[in-house]
Amino acid sequence: MSAPAPVVQVRGLTKEYGRGDAAVQALRGVDLTVAAGDFVAVMGSSGSGKSTLMNILGCLDTPTSGRYLLDGLDVGGLDEHQLSLVRNRRIGFVFQSFNLIPRTTALANVELPLAYAGVRARERRRRALAALDLVGLSERLHHRPNELSGGQQQRVAVARALVTAPAMLLADEPTGNLDSRSTAEILDIVSRLNASGRTVVVITHEDEVAARAKRVVRLVDGLVAEDRRQDAPWAVTA
């Protein structure tokens, strides 16, 4: 395997909330490199800084100090408009609470990022249909979020995350709100996406989720405490 350019390159990342005595250091200098095609699970107990890391990796929040290269691009110097473009083109989010737009059909939800990217309606429809087909929801195109089960909603969210062909799929506790069967379905889909070459970063505290990853990074008190590769026996079963 040749060495492709890393998707994520983080150096000395710190994040501080509050000021003075009340200041809390959520990250104390994190270094992390994620190569293209990797499947990384970021683990840690609550308060370990893993959500903060996820927000910074997703360009939703800015670090107090440190350097973050996403797909070779230094994110630190970007203004708000450029950041919205980065979130749109290079990152696909999957949230714990699905975060679909209410009262909007599955198809329209998946088309939305393409709409913001300025893709034409016909092309948008084609790509959204393909993404929904990939997560096995071709039968539920015109259902609204409140007409879908939790697992189905999360599959729509995954389809929405990958429809723009982002450099990285960023999932924050994607199975936190799901039953075990839906959890398995979602994890199968994520594993399959990774197997087809998509870079995946999952924030989780569940071992079941981490077991699918090729690499587990454990955060403790805002620092990387453990970074190990593991065989991913489940990764290609689906």
Add this chain to the structure above:
Amino acid sequence: MSPWEIGRFALLGLLANKIRTALTMLGVLIGVGAVILLVAVGNGSSKSVQASIENLGTNLITVSHTAGGGRFGAAGRGSDLKDLTLDDAKALADPAQAPHVKSAAPVQSTSASVVYAAQSTTVNSVVGTTPDWFPTTNHQIARGVALSAADVDNARKVVVLGSTTVENAFGPEDPIDKQVLISGIPFRVVGVLATKGGGAQDTDDTVVMPVSTLRASLAGYGSLSQIAVQATSAADTDEAQAEITAVLNSRHKITSSAQTDYRIVNQESLLSANDETNRTFTVLLGAVAAISLLVGGIGITNIMLVTVAERTREIGIRKAIGAPRGAILGQFLAESTLLSVIGGALGVAAGLCAARFTVVGIEPVVVPSSVVAAFGVSVALGLFFGGYPAARAAALRPIEALRHE
């Protein structure tokens, strides 16, 4: 995103909360409708007054006597005042002295009871005049004949009745050649005036008889109440007025304006005075309506702030998947503008509908520019009052918006 899509998102957003949307639109609707209707009412009342003045003829000039009432500082010089006489009227009608006067007719008026078949009605406008009065004051004869010069010369007891008087005294009966008692004196009805209509007072409730008869039987030989003068055209009223002033000043030996014992009113000046009053009235009505439109606009801001607060999380999601600031701003601006456009359009419809009915006795006349202005202002209100909530939505930080429950 195409404008069409922004519009679709906005529509979906509005449909999500139908009652709230409807109530907010109602605020705009009432504002726009009120502006259109009230301006139309103001305009309608102005038009109806104008029409009734024009009915009298815009080239009509009235010379009235100022004695007795003590008006215009004339009271102190009671004995100096000269009467308006029949000769004054004749002098004004003389083309050599007043070339811009087409005709002039003396008017002496009183009030009297009119009795027919034991039915008595009181007529406040019993006019004694000459045949010239009919063309001068723009009165047509509907039935029968007008007064003749012979009627005046011989002081015949004949009358021409206004249409309302006929209705009151005769009902459906034909009054021609019937005898009526006016202040107890028998008169023969020779004609009926055509209906003029309009105006606050009913100008059709009138009795016209020869001035000689009126003076001999009903009113006595004082000053004439008025001389009705018709200028050769509406444009000549100023010249005619100047000529009347010159003629009367020389006849009454008046050298300074303080001695003036008559007053000249032309319909043109009445019209413009009326116009001014009505404009003030219309502006006031419009201002009241504009305030309600403003309140409607504030309603938009209020509801959009609520909407933005309610949908903070949705805004966070949209930002997370890459919505630029402009798209969020556009979405909420489109929503508020859609609110005001639909509300405004319904308001235009409501205002135009309401303007078809008579409001407090006035037939509203819609002013097209008020429709355009009210609708335009309502659309601008949507943009302006929706701007603040939309800017707040666009400025939300995605991370905080996403955490919002």
